[in-house]
Every structure is written in C-alpha cells, then in structure tokens.
Amino acid sequence: MGQMKTPGVYVEENKAFPNSVVEVATAVPAFIGHTEKAVNGDKPLAGKAWRITSMAEYHTCFGGAPFPVCTIVEKGGGPAASAIEPGAGVARISGCSKISSMAFSFNGKEYSLEQSSGHFILYYSMRLFFQNGGGPCYIVSTGSYNDDLQADRFRKGIEELIKEQEPTMVVIPEAVLLNEADCTSVQQAALQHCGGEMRNRMAILDVYDGYKDRNDPSGDCIDAFRNALGVNYLGFAVAYYPWLNTVIVQDQELSYENIGNADILKSLISDELVLEGADASDPKVTKLQAAVDQISDASLVEIEKTLLNNTLVQVSPLFNTILKELKDKLNLLPPSAAMAGIYTMVDNSRGVWKAPANVSLNAVIYPSINITHDDQEDLNVPIHGKSINAIRSFVGQGVLVWGARTLDGNSLDWRYINVRRTMIMLEESIRLACKVYAFEPNDANTWVSIKGMIGNFLTGIWKRGGLAGAAPSDAFSVHLGLGDTMTSEDVLEGLLRVTVLVAISRPAEFIEITFQQQVQES
Template structure:
C-alpha cells in the first residue's frame, strides 16, 4: 500500500537503490504573538548621524541606550578631560519684587529670585529615553526630526507656560507620519509635544490618534501641558484644555498621564555654572560676590574662570570649587538640577509597559507600579482630586494619575484610555490585548492568502487561531473556566460566509474573545459581630 503522505513525484523519481527520506509536516501553521511593547519616540535629539550617514527623519530601531548614544548623541572624545554635554538647558535667576507664587525661586540677601529657563534650550526627548531605559525599556524606534537650536539669550516670563519656538508642529507631524510605514511600533510618544503652543499640541494629538485608529497597531501616550508646574488649585483648567484639544476620533487608542515626575535622571556634574545666564559668569558673580557681602573665595574661583585663556581646570572642577566656596552657588545648582529633572512621564510609562508585558503579559494593567528614578511630584493628588481625572461626566476622557503614597512611593495609579465612556475600550490593557490578538492573527492569516477557499483551509485556519487563543487563555489573558468559555473561532460556509462570498473570494473569520479586565475598584466590607459565649 502506498503511503498517502508520499507524493507521486517523489515515488517516480526513485531511480537509484538506496534509502530515501521524506519529511512530512506534523504541525500546521501557527499564530505567533506580535511584539506588544515597542515605543516610537519622535522629537529632537543632540544629533542624528552615524558613520557619515544622516538619520534625520528616518525611523530607526534601537535595542539599548548605547544604540541611541551611537546615533543620536554628540560624539565623546575619550581623551577629553570632561564629557560633552548632550543636553544643555539654560536658566536665569531673575529678581522679583515680591514672593513668587510657585516654588521655583530662592532667597538671596533677602531678595526673591525666580529660576526662569531660556525656552529655546528646553527639550525632553533625550532624558525621556534615559527614563525609558531606567524603567525597563527594550526595543524602540527613534524618529529624530531635528537637532537643538541656538539659545535665545533671554529667560521666559514668570508663571508662563514654556513654549520652545524651535519645536515645530510640522516637524513632529512629519515624524509621526513616517511611522505609517512601520508596523512594529506599538506606542507613539512625543515628549517634546508639551513645548508646543496649546493649539498646536491639540492638532498633534488629534493627528496621532487618527493615525493610530487607522493603522490599528499602536496607541499614543500623551503628556499634559501644565503638568510640569501645576497650580494646586487651578490645575483642572489644564486638564479641561487637554480634554478639549484631543478631539473625538480614536480615543480608545490614546492614554494620558498626569502630572510630570521629578526624577534623578540628570546627575551632579550635568549642571554647572555654564547652564546659568547663558554662560555669563559676570552675572553669576553679582550673586555670589555682592559688594555689600563679599565672598573672597568665590571671587577667586570666578576670576580664574573668567581670566584664564586656557582654563587649568574643567568646568566641573571649577563648579566643585564654587560649591565649596559658596553655599549660595551650591543651592542654586541643586535647584536648577531639580528643575531640569522634572520630566514628562510618557518615557517612564513606556518602560513600565515594557516591563509589565514581559513579566505578566499585555493583559496586565501597567498600574500600581512604581516609577523607577522618580523621587518627587510637582503636585500631590488626593483621592478627591483624582476622581475628577479618572472620570469626566461630559467627555468621558480619563486621565491616569501618578500619585505618591506614604510608605510606598510614587506609583502609576490608573490604566485607562481616553475613551472612558466606552464599556468596551475604557481600559488600556483591554485595548492593547485586542490589538495584539488582531495583529497576531492577521499576520498568521497571510499564509492562507490564495489558498483554496475550502473546508480544509477553514479547518486549518480555525485550528491555528484556536491553538493561539488557548495559549493566551492558559496564560491568564482571557476569562473563562474553560477554553470554550474564553473564546470561539468560526470560519465556514453557512456560518461566516455565503455563497456570494465564495464567488467573490472572501474568507471570513469571526473570533469572539472574553478579555480580562483590571480589578479597578476593590470593595472591602467589614461588619461587627456580637461576642458569643465560649
């Protein structure tokens, strides 16, 4: 009897005596889960070139911070006494007539001085990448839309939202658009977006949500303008503005976090006197060595900095000497470092999502998780304040809070999309799990394109998808006591297709899944019981 697994061609080709091997596939095509945590960062970088090739406006995949450094950071000379600064924000101390309303000030000789940045020098992407890897980040895409521009030489006005005129809406829109050709990224992040004017920021967010809803492969993670230095009473105005500016399209593909986080990403040595007054040491001297309260030690160091044609020490060594000579200088640098370390949370969230996906699965909520590298918050939210963020009666747009809990630390305390009024898509892990299943099945089904639209193909396809969903169910990604309770897969004539569908070459597959939802509200009931004898 001829083995049915041996093709006639194989049998007819036996012309030489010997042993023949015929490999027969024992397993059908399988569905392989797609990657779920691959963020794409769009923004401005110190540079964008490697080995003479430009990487400007080119989506480039990296696997580590070392990869990012090699392409997007300024080259370091190993023989140089001090490292090149990759990020060089400029700050000014501007005397105020009265006590400033916020906390970004200090008192010198009984006078109030506000710390005001040069807006042209503020960027967030570089430190957001560092925060991403601090929180467990892995593979990522970078789209550099430009390098840093020159400082303006002027401080921002007090109590004014930082707007960097060098951060352009068209640059970021173009960077986001370039991702249409990339199927792997699952998160879009623009850390520099909060440096746009409010209206431009709204246009960018709407474009990101529209692209996500069209591609159905990624979500957008948003930061909120005003989250860097929120007003403790009027901060809801910033929340209302954000909700208005996100529009109404693709809300289930967006998620937002508030407020910014105070971090330890930038370390001592990354900020020194060169970050003050545009590097004008004379303006700093007026504060450290005033005529009515001279400081000879500080004056000596400042004189060495300003007069030496070839400085004998590095900038960091001079800065250390100034810190020793002047407690005022040490306090100034500490305050500037704290301000520079207040970062939008999106980079950290991308890292947290990467870690949670790797340890528990995409269906696990990236919440009740600490933010590594975060040490403070510009606003400490209470339960009642978060209630206004979590649910909005009008728009339904939920904002995920980042909160500080006594004895625990700083935690991400929310896992919602912007589509809070939808019972289907209000939770971030639900949206991301469905996206993963959709894209995984879509990729596997390409193997069946142009296959005969017959019962054998339908059975093979439903079996492959069924095996994949069974694996997801066993890992805890689907609800149900049994696999049949967790999902169903159907494909066939009379169930998902009609005779006309077959004539038109349509093969329809219907998948129903019971997604796990996070236990967001856990109720503990305590009841007193009367004491009983014995």
C-alpha cells in the same frame, strides 16, 4: 501533487500540524523629538525611524544631552514682598516661549532664572524610559538642538512611522514645549495615526502644563486638555497626570557654564562674600575672589573649569541654590516616557494583559502635584469619559501608577489599557499568521487549518492568563466556514470570513469588602 505522467514511485509529504501563530511584540515605543545628532556611521538618520535597544545605542546614533543655559534676571530692586527661600523655586514651563522660569532671593531682592537654550527634553525622557524598564524602541529625530520646535516637524515624524509595523506606542514628550494649540494638533495627529491609519498602536499623551495644580490661576489644565483633544480614536490613547520630579539630571552634570550672564553671577557671589563678613585682606579671601573673577575667563581648559566649579560649590551657598533651581527644572518631566518603560516592564514580566497600574516608578522623587482620593474621582470617572490616569505618592510605597484607563472611559469595550493592547496583540498576531493562506483554496481543508491554528494560539494565551474563563471554550471561540460565517456568494467572490470571539481579562479596579456583625454562636 501535480499530474503524474511518467511511471514510477512518487513521494508526497502531508502536513501533520497546522501553521502556528507567532505572538507579535507588544512593547516597542516610538519616540519623536530633537536630538544632538542623527547618524549611523556615515548614514544620516534625520527624519527616519531608527531602532535602538539601549541608551548606549542612543548615544552612538543620536548623541547626548542638550546644554541648558540660563540667565539671571533681577525681578525688583527693593525688598521682596514675600521672601522666597533658596531652593524653593518651582520649575515652570512656558510652551510658547520655550523658556523656563525659576525663582530665588538674595540680599532682599528677587531673581529669576530664565532658560534661553537647551530646552529639549527627549534625551532626559529616554533616560527615564530605560530606567523604568524600557527596551527596544524607535527614535525619529525631528531636528537638532540648533533647530526650533515646530509642530510640523513632529507631524512629519508621526507620518514616518507609517513605514514601520513593529512600534506599538507613540510617545512625543517634547510636544508640551510647543504652544498649547500646536501641542494639541500634534497629539491629535498621533491619535489619527494610531486609531485611524495603523490601528495597531497606542498614543501615550502628556497633559499640557501638567505640572500645575487644577486650581492654578491660569486655569484647569485637565479641563483644557479634555476640551481641546476632541473625541476621535480615544480608545487608542492614554494620558497621565501630573508631571514628575525626577533624579535624571545629577549635580555633576551642571556647572557655572550653564549660567549665561557670568558678570551677574560674579557680582552676586562677590556680594555674598561681603555679606558673610569676609576680610578682604585675608589671603584666602583674596584667592577666592581671584577664583570668582575666573568665571568669565573663556581661556580656561577643562581641568581648570572643573576645579573652579568645585571651588564655587564648596564656598558659595548661593551658587548651589542657583544650580539646584536649574537641576529641579530639568528634572521636571512629563510622564509619558516613564510610562512607556512601565508598559515594557509589565509586558515582559506579566504579559500585555496585565494592567500597567499599581506599579512603582523608578528615578522619580514625587509627583509635581499631590493627588488625593477625592481629587482622583473626576480624573478617573468623568461624565464625558475622558479618563486621566493619576500618578500618586503613597506613604511607605513610593510613587505609584494609580489608573489603567484609556481616554475612552465610557466605552465598556475599550475602557482599560490592557484590554485594548491585548486585542491589538491578538489581531496583529493572527492577521500576520493568516497571510500564508491568501489565495489558498477556499474549502473545508483550509478552514480546518485556519481554525486549528487560531485555536492553538488562543489556548496558549488562555493558559498564560491572557483570557478569562475556566475552560478554553469559555475563553474564546473561532468560527468560519460555509453556513457559519460565509455564504455561497462569499465563496464565489473570494471571501474567507473568520470570526474570533475572545474574553479578555479586565482589571479589578474597585475592590469592595463588606463587613457585617453576626450573632455570637458559642
């Protein structure tokens, strides 16, 4: 109370309780990539971080899916050296050309589908995120579907996140569409942002060419990823392998309009009718051929296009094969967005201190590569410590996340994802709560208040299972005060030092069960 100069009665209210620490949000990813639009009403959002909470909000502010267009290219004029069964083509992504190739065979010839546009994958990744438990997140639109993929756009998007304190994860699924060098530069920029500048968020990285087997003739994608990434701030990053075959894109989302060269499509379907022995004089065949001729008719209205596409689906196995190849390619997605959703789901149901592993993935059919027990050994415990978490398919269990390590696998402090993320939550929560004590008297009263505030907060975290220990004293301790964390010089210089020791629970990664026979006793 200020100095009293006038006689009278004065009331002073003393605090009975210390301030409280509010736990910060732990699962708020920030996605960076290309969108159809970026506008909120008449307010442009391009290049800005914008918070959304659902896919409906995404549609309102950032639009819908890109329109993929493929062209049919004949690979050879003679019989195929090795026939490729329809529908058995494997989606492949060539980052530098941004073209995806899919293969099929027909009438002894091999063909490929070359995707020439609509190669952006942020929209599909967002759907995968929300289907795996995603919630509030930020979107940074780095351009429209008419813009080229450029590493500088993604790096500027990362810089934009410096203005936002809420995001706890950085996800850039479209980085894998760049060439390998540019992809690495974007991922290193994400590491610098998370571990060097902000230190309150993690980067979920995708392995470049992560749909390939490690024995692929083009090289080991895991070794290439590890060698290129460097060693800085690995404790703030995590990576998963392999990519995922999903069910995000459905049959009804594709049609004959997704084939760029309609004339070749018409020719192939007409040849298919001849090969099946159709009678050209049959009125039904004549009517069907007339429908096929409409493929290149640009004057059709939407209902006519729908009827035409339904006709082709019903009568042409080749057309179904082509659409299936395109759908399989679009459904091959890097796992970072799905894992951001898993982090959100686990945080909301169990807490940030629960390792985001041994959890099944939604909207995923199977991983692009089948990883065995022996295959995972080098992924999980490599000599240099850059652990890559495996996504594996188990009989009777589905597709599970089977790893919980950061890229800093050799560090006993930051080896596990949940340890790093729990520490980030504790640091941010306590830091923000202590701001109220800035410029308060640096004396015993302030020290007791701070110690009580932090102690109450950590006790609550311990009761919920976030800290390990049979009693609060085993789980944490808070130290501050003259002769403990500060000297007289510190007080004179305006320093108030607080030391918080916490025992964060670690996952039981390896469970060993020992069996031994014993002598019969009765």
